[in-house]
Every structure is written in C-alpha cells, then in structure tokens.
Amino acid sequence: MQKDTGSGGTSTSSGPTSRFRRRKSSNEVPPEDDKANGSHLLVNDHNKYKSMLIRTYSTVWMIGGFVLIIYMGHLYIWAMVVVIQIFMAKELFNLLRRAHEDRHLPGFRLLNWHFFFTAMLFVYGRILSQRLVNTVTTDKFLYKLVGRFIKYHMVTCYFLYIAGFMWFILTLKKKMYKYQFGQYAWTHMILIVVFTQSSFTGANIFEGIFWFLLPASLIVINDIAAYIFGFFFGKTPLIKLSPKKTWEGFIGASVTTMISAFVLANILGRFQWLTCPRKDLSTGWLHCDPGPLFKPEYFTLPEWFPGWFPWREISVLPVQWHALGLGLFASIIAPFGGFFASGFKRAFKIKDFGDSIPGHGGITDRMDCQMVMAVFAYIYHQSFVIPQSLSIEMIMDQILMNLTYEEQRALYMKLGQIIMERQFGES
Amino acid sequence: MQKDTGSGGTSTSSGPTSRFRRRKSSNEVPPEDDKANGSHLLVNDHNKYKSMLIRTYSTVWMIGGFVLIIYMGHLYIWAMVVVIQIFMAKELFNLLRRAHEDRHLPGFRLLNWHFFFTAMLFVYGRILSQRLVNTVTTDKFLYKLVGRFIKYHMVTCYFLYIAGFMWFILTLKKKMYKYQFGQYAWTHMILIVVFTQSSFTGANIFEGIFWFLLPASLIVINDIAAYIFGFFFGKTPLIKLSPKKTWEGFIGASVTTMISAFVLANILGRFQWLTCPRKDLSTGWLHCDPGPLFKPEYFTLPEWFPGWFPWREISVLPVQWHALGLGLFASIIAPFGGFFASGFKRAFKIKDFGDSIPGHGGITDRMDCQMVMAVFAYIYHQSFVIPQSLSIEMIMDQILMNLTYEEQRALYMKLGQIIMERQFGES
Numbered sequence: 001m002q003k004d005t006g007s008g009g010t011s012t013s014s015g016p017t018s019r020f021r022r023r024k025s026s027n028e029v030p031p032e033d034d035k036a037n038g039s040h041l042l043v044n045d046h047n048k049y050k051s052m053l054i055r056t057y058s059t060v061w062m063i064g065g066f067v068l069i070i071y072m073g074h075l076y077i078w079a080m081v082v083v084i085q086i087f088m089a090k091e092l093f094n095l096l097r098r099a100h101e102d103r104h105l106p107g108f109r110l111l112n113w114h115f116f117f118t119a120m121l122f123v124y125g126r127i128l129s130q131r132l133v134n135t136v137t138t139d140k141f142l143y144k145l146v147g148r149f150i151k152y153h154m155v156t157c158y159f160l161y162i163a164g165f166m167w168f169i170l171t172l173k174k175k176m177y178k179y180q181f182g183q184y185a186w187t188h189m190i191l192i193v194v195f196t197q198s199s200f201t202g203a204n205i206f207e208g209i210f211w212f213l214l215p216a217s218l219i220v221i222n223d224i225a226a227y228i229f230g231f232f233f234g235k236t237p238l239i240k241l242s243p244k245k246t247w248e249g250f251i252g253a254s255v256t257t258m259i260s261a262f263v264l265a266n267i268l269g270r271f272q273w274l275t276c277p278r279k280d281l282s283t284g285w286l287h288c289d290p291g292p293l294f295k296p297e298y299f300t301l302p303e304w305f306p307g308w309f310p311w312r313e314i315s316v317l318p319v320q321w322h323a324l325g326l327g328l329f330a331s332i333i334a335p336f337g338g339f340f341a342s343g344f345k346r347a348f349k350i351k352d353f354g355d356s357i358p359g360h361g362g363i364t365d366r367m368d369c370q371m372v373m374a375v376f377a378y379i380y381h382q383s384f385v386i387p388q389s390l391s392i393e394m395i396m397d398q399i400l401m402n403l404t405y406e407e408q409r410a411l412y413m414k415l416g417q418i419i420m421e422r423q424f425g426e427s
Numbered sequence: 428m429q430k431d432t433g434s435g436g437t438s439t440s441s442g443p444t445s446r447f448r449r450r451k452s453s454n455e456v457p458p459e460d461d462k463a464n465g466s467h468l469l470v471n472d473h474n475k476y477k478s479m480l481i482r483t484y485s486t487v488w489m490i491g492g493f494v495l496i497i498y499m500g501h502l503y504i505w506a507m508v509v510v511i512q513i514f515m516a517k518e519l520f521n522l523l524r525r526a527h528e529d530r531h532l533p534g535f536r537l538l539n540w541h542f543f544f545t546a547m548l549f550v551y552g553r554i555l556s557q558r559l560v561n562t563v564t565t566d567k568f569l570y571k572l573v574g575r576f577i578k579y580h581m582v583t584c585y586f587l588y589i590a591g592f593m594w595f596i597l598t599l600k601k602k603m604y605k606y607q608f609g610q611y612a613w614t615h616m617i618l619i620v621v622f623t624q625s626s627f628t629g630a631n632i633f634e635g636i637f638w639f640l641l642p643a644s645l646i647v648i649n650d651i652a653a654y655i656f657g658f659f660f661g662k663t664p665l666i667k668l669s670p671k672k673t674w675e676g677f678i679g680a681s682v683t684t685m686i687s688a689f690v691l692a693n694i695l696g697r698f699q700w701l702t703c704p705r706k707d708l709s710t711g712w713l714h715c716d717p718g719p720l721f722k723p724e725y726f727t728l729p730e731w732f733p734g735w736f737p738w739r740e741i742s743v744l745p746v747q748w749h750a751l752g753l754g755l756f757a758s759i760i761a762p763f764g765g766f767f768a769s770g771f772k773r774a775f776k777i778k779d780f781g782d783s784i785p786g787h788g789g790i791t792d793r794m795d796c797q798m799v800m801a802v803f804a805y806i807y808h809q810s811f812v813i814p815q816s817l818s819i820e821m822i823m824d825q826i827l828m829n830l831t832y833e834e835q836r837a838l839y840m841k842l843g844q845i846i847m848e849r850q851f852g853e854s
Contacts, residue, residue, distance in 0.1 A: 155810040158803070162760060169766045172668055177774035189612055192619060241599055333589060339596045347604035376585070383582040392838050395825055399842065403819065405849070411819050412846055415826065415839050422832070 058357055070213065073283040074205050077212065081201050082120075087363045088198070089116050091354030092190045101179045108171065108180070112187050114164045119191045122157040123199045129153065131206060133401050134280040147401075194364070197371040200378040207381055209274045214265060214323060215377040218330035219369050221260045226253035226335075241343045254331035261327030262320050269294045269317040293319040293385070322385060329376050330369075337372035341365070485784055497640065500710040501632050504639065508628050509547075514790045515625070516543050518781030519617045528606045535598065535607070539614050541591045546618045549584040550626045556580065558633060560828050561707040574828075621791070624798040627805040634808055636701045641692060641750060642804040645757035646796050648687045653680035653762075668770045681758035688754030689747050696721045696744040720746040720812070749812060756803050757796075764799035768792065 069076050093112050102108060129150045136142040172180055204212040226245070229252025236247040268274050269290075276288035296315035341364075345351070354362025399408060496503050520539050529535060556577045563569040599607055631639040653672070656679025663674040695701050696717075703715035723742035768791075772778070781789025826835060 152810060155806050158806050165767070166760070166763050169668070169763050169770065170666075172770050174667065177770060181771055181774045185612070185616055188616065188619070192615070239597075240601065241596065333593070336593050336596050340592070343596065343599050343604060344608055347608045379582050379585050383579060392830065392834055392841070395822065395829070395838065396841060398822055398825075400845070402822070407819055408842070409846060411822065412839070412842050414819070414823060415835070415842070418827070419836060419839055 062357075070209060074209065074278040075281060075283050077205050077209065078202050081198065081205070084363055084367065085120075085195055085198055086116075087354075087356055088194055088367060089190060091356065091362045091364050092194060093187070095350065095353060096183065096186050098179065101176060105171070105173060105176060105180070108183070111164060111167060111171075112183075114167070115161070115187055115191060116195065118157055118160040118164060119195055121160070122153075123196060124202060125150075125153045125157065127199065127203045127206070128281065130397055130401065131279060131281050134397075135282060150401075194371065197375050198367065201370075201374040204374060204377050204381065206278045208277045210268050210319075211377055211381050211385075212374075213274060214261070214268055215326055215330065215373045216370060217264060218257055218261055218327055219334060219373050222253045222257040222331050222334070223369070225256035226250065229253055229256075239339060241339050241346070250335070257331040258324060258327045261323040261330070265320045265323030266315075266317055269319050293317065293322070322380075325380060325384070326377060329380075330373055334369040334373045334376070337369040341368035489784075497636060501636065501705040502708060502710050504632050504636065505629050508625065508632070511790055511794065512547075512622055512625055513543075514781075514783055515621055515794060516617060518783065518789045518791050519621060520614070522777065522780065523610065523613050525606065528603060532598070532600060532603060532607070535610070538591060538594060538598075539610075541594070542588070542614055542618060543622065545584055545587040545591065546622050548587070549580075550623060551629060552577075552580045552584065554626065554630045554633070555708065557824055557828065558706060558708050561824075562709060577828075621798065624802050625794065628797075628801040631801060631804050631808065633705045635704045637695050637746075638804055638808050638812075639801075640701060641688070641695055642753055642757065642800045643797060644691060645684055645688055645754055646761060646800050649680045649684040649758050649761070650796070652683035653677060656680055656683075666766060668766050668773070677762070684758040685751060685754045688750040688757070692747045692750030693742075693744055696746050720744070720749070749807075752807060752811070753804060756807075757800055761796040761800045761803070764796040768795035 069080050089112075093109070097109075129146075132146055133143070133150070136146050168180070168184055201212060201216075204215070226249040230244070230246050230249030233248040233252065234246035237243060238245040238247050238250050272286055272288060272290060275290040275294050276286040278286065294317055296317055298313055298315050300313050301309070301311070341353075345353070352361035353364035356363045357366065399411060403411065496507050516539075520536070524536075556573075559573055560570070560577070563573050595607070595611060628639060628643075631642070653676040657671070657673050657676030660675040660679065661673035664670060665672040665674050665677050699713055699715065699717060702717040702721050703713040705713065721744055723744055725740055725742050727740050728736070728738070768780075772780070779788035780791035783790045784793065826838060830838065
C-alpha cells in the first residue's frame with residue numbers, strides 16, 4: 001500500500017476518522033500528483049463504500065462497548081486504558097523489530113516488556129497510591145503494607161529499571177551493538193512518548209469521569225466533523241504533510257467541536273457518576289458535592305430574543321466555560337498529534353502502526369491526538385480547575401497518609417503556633 | 428583513531444580516569460587482537476607519558492576550581508552543574524548533526540535549544556520552587572509573583588513545549604522527514620537521559636552539599652583506583668564491551684571505594700557547611716541542627732586490639748553506614764553507566780562525545796557514571812535518609828506556600844477535629 005501513488009482511493013485503514021480529509025482522493029500522495037485527477041474519481045470508487053461499511057460496523061461495536069465500560073465505573077475504564085496501552089506498546093515494539101537480528105538475541109524482546117512493566121508500576125504507582133491507601137484504611141495490616149509499598153515505591157522502580165539496564169549491557173553482542181542501542185532508544189521513546197503520555201488518562205479518570213470523557217469525546221467529534229466537512233466542502237489543502245486535510249475541514253470541525261464542547265459539558269456535568277472524583281479503588285456508587293463548577297447558573301434571555309425559541313431562561317454550568325478551553329485545544333492543537341504521527345509514518349515509510357481494529361488500522365493510529373489531549377486535559381485541570389478548597393483536602397490526605405499519629409499532633413501544634421504568631425503580629 | 432587496530436597505545440582522550448584499564452594497551456580493540464601483543468609495549472610508549480602529563484595538568488586545574496566552587500556555596504555549585512549540562516547538550520546535539528541537511532533547514536538547530544531551555548525551566552522550576560519561595564518571603568509583592576509563577580509553572584512549560592512541537596511540525600520539509608524525525612528523537616533522548624538525569628545533582632546540592640560531594644567523589648575515586656589497580660595488576664578481562672577493563676581493577680577499586688566512602692563520610696560529615704540543607708537561594712553562612720545522622724557515636728575498641736593503634740576509642744557518624752551504601756553502588760553499578768557510554772560509542776563508531784577538556788575528551792565522557800550516581804544518590808536520600816521529622820517540615824512548607832491564610836486556619840481546625848475524634852475513639 002505505502003508505495004501506491006495512484007488515485008483509486010482504495011485505502012481501507014486511514015479511515016473515516018482521519019482528519020480534514022480532502023474530497024478527491026484518500027491516498028497519501030503529494031498534492032501535486034492528485035490535483036491532476038479530477039474529483040469525479042470518488043463516484044467510481046466502489047471499494048470506498050465497502051470499506052466504509054466495515055469501518056462503520058467496527059465503530060458501532062466500539063462505541064457500544066465504550067458506553068458499557070463508562071457505566072461500569074472508574075476501575076474498568078482504567079483497565080480499558082491499560083489494555084489499550086499494552087496493545088499500542090505491542091504494535092510499536094514490533095514496528096522496528098527485525099526478526100533476523102532477534103534470532104541471535106534470545107530474550108531481547110522480553111527486555112522491552114520488563115521496561116514497560118517497570119514504567120507501569122512507576123507511573124500508576126504515583127497516580128493511584130493515594131487511592132490505594134484510601135481503599136485499605138479499614139484494615140490495619142493492609143494499611144501498613146501499602147504504606148511500606150508507597151514509601152519504597154520509587155526505589156523499587158529504580159532498581160527494576162537498573163536491573164533492566166544492566167541486563168541490556170550484559171547481553172550486548174558484538175556486531176549487534178547498533179541494532180541493540182537502536183532498539184533500546186526506541187523502547188524508551190515509546191515508553192515516554194506513548195506510555196507516559198497516555199497514562200495521564202488514568203489520572204483524569206479518577207479526577208472524575210467527566211475529565212476523561214469530555215476531552216476524549218471532543219477529539220472523536222473533531223475527527224468526524226473534519227471528515228464530513230472535508231468530504232463535502234474540502235478544497236484548500238491545509239498542510240503539506242497530510243495532503244488529504246483541508247482548511248474547510250479544519251475550520252468546520254473547529255466550530256462543531258466548540259459548540260459540542262459547550263453543549264456536551266452541560267449534559268455530562270449533570271451526572272454525579274461523571275463529575276465526582278473517585279478517591280479510592282472501589283466501584284460502588286458515588287455521592288459527592290460536585291462543587292460550584294457543576295451548579296447551574298440561570299440566565300434570563302433578553303426581550304428581543306426571537307419568539308420561536310422554546311426557552312425564556314437558560315441554565316449554564318460554570319464548567320461549560322472550561323469546556324470551551326478544552327474544545328479550543330481539541331480542534332486547534334491536538335490535530336498536530338495526528339500530523340506528527342502521519343509525518344512519522346511518511347518518514348519511515350509505514351502505512352499504519354498496526355492492524356488491531358478492522359478497517360481502522362492500528363490502535364496507535366487512532367490514539368495519536370487522544371494522547372496529546374489527555375496530557376492537556378490533565379495539566380488544564382491541575383492548573384485552572386482544581387479549586388483551592390480541594391488543595392486543603394490533598395494536603396490533609398498527605399498528612400494522614402505519611403505521618404504517624406505523634407507527628408500529626410506535632411504538626412498540629414506547630415501550625416497553631418504559626419497562626420497565633422501571625423494573629424498577634426497583625427493586631 | 429577509531430579504526431586504529433594497532434597496539435601503539437597513542438590514545439590521548441580516553442584518559443587516566445577510564446575505568447578498569449587493562450595494563451597492556453590503551454586502544455579500544457577486541458581482546459583477541461591485543462592478547463597477541465605483549466605487555467612490554469607499554470615501556471616503549473612515549474606518547475603515553477606525554478598525554479598523561481596533559482591529563483594530569485588539566486585534572487589539577489579542575490580539582491582546584493572545584494574546591495573553590497564548593498567553598499563559594501550551593502548556588503555556585505548549581506551554576507557549575509548548569510554550565511556542565513549546557514556543554515554536554517552542545518556536544519551531544521552536534522554529534523548527530525549533518526551540516527549538509529542543516530543548511531536546508533534554517534532555525535532547526537535553534538529548536539533543540541528551545542526544548543533544552545523548556546526542560547530546564549520545568550526541571551529546575553520543580554526542584555527550586557520551594558527555595559525560591561523561601562527566599563522572597565519578606566517581600567509581599569515578590570512573594571505573590573513567585574506564587575503565581577509556581578501555580579502556572581506546569582502549564583507554562585507545557586505550552587512552551589507544545590510551541591516547539593508545532594514549530595517542528597510546521598517546518599517539516601519534504602525529503603528531510605527522516606533526518607528531522609531522527610533529530611527530534613535524538614534531542615528528546617538527550618534531554619531525558621542526559622539532562623533530566625544530571626539535574627538530580629541540583630536537587631542533591633540543596634539537600635546538603637554532602638549529598639552531592641560524597642557521591643561525586645566516590646565516582647572519581649573509583650575511577651582512579653580502577654585505573655591504578657588495572658595498571659599494576661590488571662590481567663583478567665572484565666567485559667567484552669570495554670576490553671581495557673579488568674577484574675583486578677574492578678575489585679581493587681571496589682574495596683578502595685568502600686573504605687574511602689566510610690572515611691570520607693566521617694570527614695565531610697563534620698562540616699555544617701556541607702551537611703545542612705539549604706532552604707532558600709541565598710549564599711550566606713549556614714547554621715542548623717544537622718540531626719542524629721551527623722552526631723558522632725563513640726565506640727571503645729576491644730581489649731585485644733593491637734597496641735600500636737593510636738586510638739582506644741573511635742567515633743562513628745551514623746551517616747557513615749549510608750555512605751557504605753553509596754560506595755557499594757558507586758563501585759558495582761555506576762560503572763555500568765560507563766559501559767553503556769562506551770558501548771554506545773562503539774555502536775556508532777565515535778571516539779569521544781566531544782573535545783572540551785584537554786586530554787580528557789568531551790565533558791560527556793567524564794560524566795557518564797556521575798549521572799547514574801546522581802539519580803541513585805537522590806533516590807537513596809529520599810527513600811532511606813530523610814528522617815520522618817523532616818517530612819513534617821516538608822508538609823509545613825507546602826501548607827505555608829500553597830494555602831491562603833484562611834485556608835491554613837481551615838486546615839488547622841480540620842486537623843484538630845480529626846485528632847480529637849481519634850483521641851476519644853481510643854480512650
């Protein structure tokens with residue numbers, strides 16, 4: 001496929017969710033080449049409709065499964081993310097694998113997975129440790145065990161990594177150096193760029209499913225809208241890197257995404273199941289005060305508003321303004337994740353990263369923008385959303401988790417002293 | 428040089444501090460090749476003595492400068508680390524640079540430095556933010572400014588990174604894709620493996636110069652001891668990767684390093700300048716209670732101890748036992764950093780990473796084990812050394828830094844309540 005420079009448009013895998021698709025052709029050829037062929041080619045293209053059917057079918061199944069998992073809860077959503085991460089790692093590890101060299105290096109593939117699971121223990125250990133503590137507080141023995149685990153978590157991961165590092169050096173084979181160092185670097189790039197980035201999704205889930213579901217949906221909506229707008233109105237090429245993407249698709253998708261973000265946040269923001277943070281690792285029902293962000297504010301529409309509009313008053317959740325920030329990012333910057341991936345594929349003459357989903361190519365191909373978005377959603381949430389009152393709770397958790405009873409008392413005394421001193425200093 | 432398979436031993440740059448050097452030859456040739464040549468070659472080798480003189484001369488200058496900087500204080504030591512990091516980055520960025528390609532990509536080199544300074548802002552922002560706060564507490568305006576900076580530190584760095592990422596994608600040039608993606612990956616590897624690792628040194632310095640100086644000295648001592656033991660007793664090759672290294676050098680160096688660690692910790696541990704943590708960014712004199720780790724314990728020697736031994740009682744600082752841990756790592760595991768670097772150089776047929784220090788090669792060549800050691804020293808200190816009482820202080824700092832006055836009061840009330848409840852629950 002990857003050398004096909006014709007314009008028949010038989011591509012089955014850079015599918016409907018590819019962004020800002022140009023109308024004329026679905027092949028990755030430089031724009032000069034397919035300008036020559038008219039846009040009429042689309043009509044003659046039977047394969048295109050067949051492959052669209054396959055894609056639609058697998059898409060419906062994916063969406064159904066996804067909704068079920070959302071309903072099941074935080075732990076299951078996180079498990080889904082982990083499974084996706086394992087598939088992505090598998091696809092990417094295999095990408096630069098050369099069977100001939102590997103035959104001379106027994107156990108060398110295993111090393112990749114050793115590093116993968118070390119990274120997993122490290123990243124998820126950090127994200128989930130507090131929740132793990134909260135889950136076992138009732139059992140004194142488990143509580144102590146988990147406390148130990150957290151205290152020595154970093155040093156454990158470090159020694160696992162060092163073990164892999166020494167394993168790598170001790171199994172270096174003459175004449176294989178270049179291949180082995182190349183693989184080592186590649187493994188690290190995957191773990192950092194793909195695994196670590198996508199792990200932010202895990203953190204978002206436990207901050208409230210809302211913070212995972214809204215960004216992820218916006219990426220999908222932007223994808224589909226770009227495809228549709230590009231399909232019907234696409235004319236002006238957007239970027240040389242991806243000749244199928246057009247300005248019409250890009251702009252149409254941006255507007256759609258912004259509107260969807262605003263509306264979707266209003267809908268999702270009304271379910272406590274989605275807005276409450278999950279502070280432990282159980283899967284039971286959630287109740288919480290969702291805080292001011294999710295409390296509707298009512299605006300009366302001005303008099304001059306057209307009479308046919310059904311409502312005289314609208315309710316807006318403050319979180320909807322944040323949703324616009326996420327929408328802006330999802331439509332303007334996240335697509336660069338896709339450009340990066342397609343540039344990478346062109347540089348190394350790869351058609352797709354894998355073939356895990358029928359009609360969609362590899363899982364990694366569908367996740368490029370999602371990863372960029374997950375990191376942004378996390379940082380946005382941490383920097384602009386978490387209210388000050390929550391940070392009291394975070395420090396409180398730290399105190400209860402890290403300090404012994406005596407130390408907690410000592411801290412209490414010390415803090416009281418400082419507050420007293422300040423009071424006297426001011427009055 | 429790198430293709431020279433003779434045994435004349437004219438190497439000037441993989442110098443005296445290379446580890447576990449074989450006695451016979453200083454060329455990087457496979458062991459089979461130089462077994463044939465007798466060890467008598469050393470005697471005929473005039474260049475070797477000349478180059479040793481150069482190396483000794485630059486070593487003396489380096490040590491002198493180093494002692495002066497230690498005396499000047501934490502900020503200056505940190506500045507030295509930053510300068511070394513910039514030199515290393517420069518050496519490594521240039522390593523894979525191809526002038527021909529760069530001529531077609533104006534501004535492409537600048538992107539590397541954009542990422543470098545973003546990484547610097549991020550890493551040192553995290554390490555030094557608390558100290559920065561402590562430095563400006565007296566000035567209310569500056570205090571607020573720094574507070575803002577810290578609050579939006581992560582999101583600022585993120586957008587700097589994203590800007591670089593978009594810059595990269597928008598300047599991708601046809602037929603250059605592979606070179607550009609290669610450079611992008613290489614830049615990231617350098618920033619993660621070299622820059623981030625070496626930045627732990629910065630964290631160690633402010634925990635107390637001791638925690639920077641002892642590990643760094645142990646690496647140097649291990650290097651020199653391995654050279655000397657290898658020079659005089661080296662016979663049995665240690666690892667195929669570095670044919671000059673011998674078991675005799677390795678074992679001799681380990682013993683020397685362990686003894687040095689124990690003795691050196693006793694000496695360094697007696698200066699408050701070295702043991703006190705620096706909690707702000709000033710350079711003034713330091714006074715602190717160095718804690719139980721640095722309080723000498725006295726042991727009376729048993730009766731049967733030989734009479735010629737000058738002391739009847741010896742004083743041991745508890746930190747000396749920790750020093751043994753550091754010594755063990757410095758002599759057994761840190762050398763793998765060197766093996767890795769020399770394996771890497773062989774794989775890519777590079778003689779040295781640069782030529783910044785006369786007679787020593789590049790700065791990077793001298794820092795390979797130091798980086799591995801810095802990370803270990805940091806993690807060891809965090810996991811095993813920081814006493815519980817210090818973590819009260821850390822949480823206290825967090826409270827005073829992140830919370831407003833009202834929030835501090837709220838936290839105080841809440842903590843009081845919890846302590847009260849527990850007291851009643853128990854009694």
